[in-house]
């Protein structure tokens with residue numbers, strides 16, 4: 001079992017990433033930390049608690065982190081995820097608490113306490129992770145790797161070349177990619193292959209209980225915004241791809257490359273400049289995802305959700 005900490009901004013696809021991380025036996029989910037991104041920190045934290053309540057995840061600490069990017073004002077994605085950050089289904093009162101510790105301090109403590117290095121899986125802006133590496137530089141040696149959802153080898157989704165998570169806090173991304181910690185980047189070029197077709201929605205619905213219909217409703221709302229904003233016939237399930245890469249690396253094919261973050265670009269702020277052909281002569285600083293085995297990815301995801309659901313029944 002690979003010990004992981006999921007740092008997220010739920011968010012429809014983050015919600016499914018939480019469930020995959022909690023339900024799959026290949027990873028040991030030590031904590032869930034939240035960051036401002038898709039919505040404000042109070043909303044992303046409430047959403048993490050809602051998802052854990054729904055999924056019956058009561059034994060994983062949830063800690064709130066940074067409420068804004070390192071140096072810039074926050075830009076949220078209400079157009080994609082709604083005013084709540086998790087629009088679509090109705091949620092009851094959350095039954096899991098948020099711990100009093102700041103996310104960065106919780107991650108620091110867990111890195112110190114855990115007997116082996118821990119994998120960090122950020123699926124929102126990289127603010128918390130950059131703050132951790134800045135505040136506690138010695139922690140780099142305790143991190144096995146950082147497997148993140150963000151960036152793209154191709155075009156962006158919030159600018160011509162910028163992907164949302166990197167765009168919101170490019171200074172944080174630059175710190176993470178420059179940290180020397182092994183980084184794996186799962187960008188839009190692969191997550192756009194994880195399409196939640198009507199067949200996938202039907203498989204989610206079939207899970208039954210509360211879990212199945214709520215997952216299906218989440219994906220139906222997500223489908224409506226992706227159709228409206230980008231004309232997608234089915235929405236891409238970005239964040240679970242990063243979790244899947246940790247669960248079974250063979251699901252996500254990667255190549256070594258140098259990645260530079262465009263922090264001040266006149267037209268390209270937040271772009272990930274992925275040097276796939278080594279033009280710049282810089283040594284690789286990341287593994288960059290270039291392929292996804294989508295059928296096996298969805299089988300693994302549905303299997304994890306079935307296990308979560310079975311845990312609720314027993």
Ligand code: BDR
Pocket residue numbers: 011012013014038077080123124149157163164165238239
């Ligand atoms: C990323 O941005 C967010 O809207 C999603 O949750 C995902 O992490 C995709 O660009």
Ligand code: CA
Pocket residue numbers: 008009010011013014038123124239
């Ligand atoms: Ca996210």
